Amino acid sequence: MTLLKPAVARALGWATLTSLVVLSLFGLWGAPADDVQSDAQRLMYLHVPAAWIAYLAFAVTALASGLWLWPRTRSIVWDRVAGASAELGVLFTGITLLMGSLWGRPVWGVWWAWDARLVTTAVLFFLYLGYLALRRVPGNPEARARRCAIAALIAFVDVPIVHFSVTWWRTLHQEATVFDPELKANIHGVMAFTLWFGVLAFTLLYVYLLDRRYRLECLQEGLEDRELERAIEERVRGSQPKDPVDVAPGR
Amino acid sequence: MRYAEYVITGWVITGAALAVYWLRLGRRLRRAEKLDLDA
Numbered sequence: 001m002t003l004l005k006p007a008v009a010r011a012l013g014w015a016t017l018t019s020l021v022v023l024s025l026f027g028l029w030g031a032p033a034d035d036v037q038s039d040a041q042r043l044m045y046l047h048v049p050a051a052w053i054a055y056l057a058f059a060v061t062a063l064a065s066g067l068w069l070w071p072r073t074r075s076i077v078w079d080r081v082a083g084a085s086a087e088l089g090v091l092f093t094g095i096t097l098l099m100g101s102l103w104g105r106p107v108w109g110v111w112w113a114w115d116a117r118l119v120t121t122a123v124l125f126f127l128y129l130g131y132l133a134l135r136r137v138p139g140n141p142e143a144r145a146r147r148c149a150i151a152a153l154i155a156f157v158d159v160p161i162v163h164f165s166v167t168w169w170r171t172l173h174q175e176a177t178v179f180d181p182e183l184k185a186n187i188h189g190v191m192a193f194t195l196w197f198g199v200l201a202f203t204l205l206y207v208y209l210l211d212r213r214y215r216l217e218c219l220q221e222g223l224e225d226r227e228l229e230r231a232i233e234e235r236v237r238g239s240q241p242k243d244p245v246d247v248a249p250g251r
Numbered sequence: 252m253r254y255a256e257y258v259i260t261g262w263v264i265t266g267a268a269l270a271v272y273w274l275r276l277g278r279r280l281r282r283a284e285k286l287d288l289d290a
Contacts, residue, residue, distance in 0.1 A: 020269075028262065038253040043261045052263075091272055095265050102261040106254045205269070212276050219283035 001218040003081075003211045012208045019201035033076040034191075040106045041191075048100035048178065049198035050092045051121075053206050055159055057089030060126065060210075062156035063150035079145040080221075082152055083135050084213035086128050089207055093125045108172060109220055116165040117173035127155040140223075 002009060026092055027045035034041035064082035067073040100118065101111050112118065131151050135145065166175045178195065187195060252258060 024262065024266075030259070033253070036269075040254040041260050042258045046261060046265050091268070095268060096262055099261050102257045106257050201282055208271065209276065212280060214278050216276065219280070219287050223283065223286055 002215045004207075009208065009211050012204060012211075016201065016204040016208045017206055019197070023194070023198050024199045026190070026197060031194040033188045037107050040103055043103040045095055045194050045198045046207065047103060048195060049202040050095040051052050052199060053202045054089050054092035054096055054124075055163070056203070057085045057092060057206060057210075058124070058156055058159050060085040061089060061128075061131075061152045062159075065152040067147055068149045069153075076141075076145070076221075078097070080214055080217040081210075082149065083132075084210050084217055086131055086135075086152065087213060088209055090128045090132060092127065092202070092206070093121065093128070097121060097125060113172050115172040116169040117162065117171050120162040120165050124155075124158045127158055131155055151168060 004012065027042055031042070031045070033039045042091060047154065061082045064078040064085065067077070068078035068082065097118075099123075104113070105111050131148065132153055135144070135148050166173055
């Protein structure tokens with residue numbers, strides 16, 4: 001009922017914790033302050049990895065939803081993976097929006113701007129919040145999985161819009177810094193190391209939490225099924241006559 | 252550190268959000284495992 005073996009999951013948990021501590025040390029002290037943005041740039045070591053992992057999480061949700069919808073690969077496993085990954089995507093998108101806002105105040109002078117990148121990211125956050133709400137709507141598990149899979153694929157359309165918004169429209173948000181359109185990294189030295197380390201740490205965190213969330217989903221479904229069976233049994237027992245003689249024909 | 256109030260707030264909020272999610276998930280998982288064993 002887990003995606004990873006227990007020993008692997010445990011080791012991954014410790015590796016994640018260690019990498020997050022190392023990221024904090026580099027992000028707050030190891031990496032130098034930026035020439036233009038000064039120390040406000042330290043928020044980018046959280047903002048950028050969180051945004052990339054949110055893309056990854058929603059991509060996994062879309063892929064798992066597609067695999068559920070495809071009759072040959074249909075399995076409850078994909079529905080569970082989709083739900084678990086979407087929840088993590090919402091968490092990382094929330095962090096992206098908050099860190100962007102905290103960075104925007106000292107650098108842009110505003111907490112929020114009605115900018116294409118910011119608005120499409122906020123839309124992404126609310127789309128997947130809606131998806132999570134949809135997963136809680138009670139009903140037939142198959143029908144629920146189908147409507148959620150379709151909703152996840154529709155919501156995923158916003159991911160490329162978020163990513164390319166800075167190229168498609170003139171925005172306050174800068175264009176790609178790490179990779180320009182020619183796929184050349186415009187960041188070097190300790191700053192680049194810290195950023196990539198942040199991506200690694202958040203990826204480990206995502207994989208670890210996905211495994212845990214998946215296990216929780218499996219256990220909760222098992223408990224719900226057992227409760228439902230018990231309730232049906234009680235209802236059937238309750239509807240049966242206590243003394244069969246009382247309802248015997250001819251009396 | 253320049254803009255320390257923004258930087259520290261950002262790192263604290265992120266750390267708290269991740270820690271709360273991680274710990275809450277662990278607690279829910281332990282409770283579900285216990286109920287699963289009892290059932």
